[in-house]
Amino acid sequence: MTSSVVAKVKQRRMADLVSLGKRLDERGLMDYREAQVETGVVEKAEGSARIRLGKTEVLVGIKIGIGEPFSDVPNQGVLTVNAELVPLASPTFEPGPPGEDAIELARVVDRGIRESKAIDLENLCIEPGKKVFIVFIDLYVLNYDGNLIDASALAALAALLNTKVFNYEVKEGEVQIKPGYKSLPIRNYPIAITFAKINDKLVVDPQLEEEQVMDARLTMTIEKDEKVCALQKAGNGYFRIQQISEAAKIARQKAAELRKLVVKK
């Protein structure tokens, strides 16, 4: 995110804490902040969810539209993810078209959903090559206190599970909406797990102050059968191979924990 200055003394304190296995808010290195997910918070949206991950807050709204499929996959619905870093969420967010951070956030969340085939897009075809459903996922950041990727991905999954698609019939090439709804076909449950590297150690779910001092960040998205379905390294530092293997192991475990918050079974 837009860089803000952190005092050297604070940087050093955080680095020292992490090397002792501690964090500013007394969490363990591999503990998430408390997460609360609420679904169905915007009635006009076909699906919605709001997450609070510590003080980070993201609202996800899903709208369903009708449009043309991509020419290389004429029988599949379309998925688009967009992120807005709303200026009211942080003094470092500016109004205007999405910057590289917002674009990265949207694309990493998109990758997890797309690559795990979470939405059964073939089920969203109305007329092959002509008309399909478009699933618009909008990530709306309301309060920024670090780890937007995990919060947004989790809320997006919760919202997808809560999304209704209107019934329709096709008359003379026109789609007419009929009363009633059915659920969006969801086939997989991708969960994003983000690590920050501070003082050569990994921590999960970095809060804002940790993001400001971290060397690098790694997001691993894990699908329901524990396969890795998306990765993204960011930040000015680097990772060692062993750190990535270690992260992969922890990510599987954490993903199973977080998944329970939104997938009730």
Added chain:
Amino acid sequence: MPKKKVKKTANEKDIRHDGRKLNELRPIKIEVGVLGNADGSAYIEQGKNKILAGVYGPKEAHPKHLALPDRTRLRCRYHMAPFSVQERRSPAPSRRDIELSKVIREAFEPSVFTEYYPRTSIDIFIEVLQADGGTRCASITAASLALADAGIPLRDLVSACAAGKVDGRIVLDLDDKEDKEGEADLPLAYMSSQNAITLLQMDGMLTGEEFDQTMNLALEGCKQIYQLQKEALKAKYLEVKEAINKESEEQ
């Protein structure tokens, strides 16, 4: 883009559709110092990829508020030419271009001694003239040489290569066809002498075991590319040396 099932195009089990072995790179040609105005530049051909990288700086940061008090500001623009792919691309930067520019810049940050040049900027420009899969990695390979060619102090060159899963097999350096039809693609950038992974992305689906295998194969690819980078850099200075010798003989 959704991945389609791969048709059996290769007859033998360990040969790919273009005749390569599973762990074989595409043919690579690298040239350093190819642009007149840039402080440093490089050109790479990797398979059908053709990519130019140019570096300007360190120079005064513009606009002024971008200047950092303790280090240089690294900036990067990855851009694909409208004619670089089958269907013409709009020359305006796409969301993909913006994301790639960011992760490529972050792949170079750990390699540059940024603290040597406070209040300045170093601009890296990457133009993909022809794209055939794996352009972000080839771009990093070339741009790292452009940084070296500009005389910017580096901890090491950054070498990049992708590995992935195509038709159930773990393969090195995917081309466009393999990337589109395959099950997973994992681009990775690496500084050999530092044992540092500076870019890592993945899309697709890999089990834990496949993931480790793919990452290690990509690292092997990076190590091979590292040798080619060093050769290309040396070749430029041999040329300079010969030119100087020739001049002094003539005098």
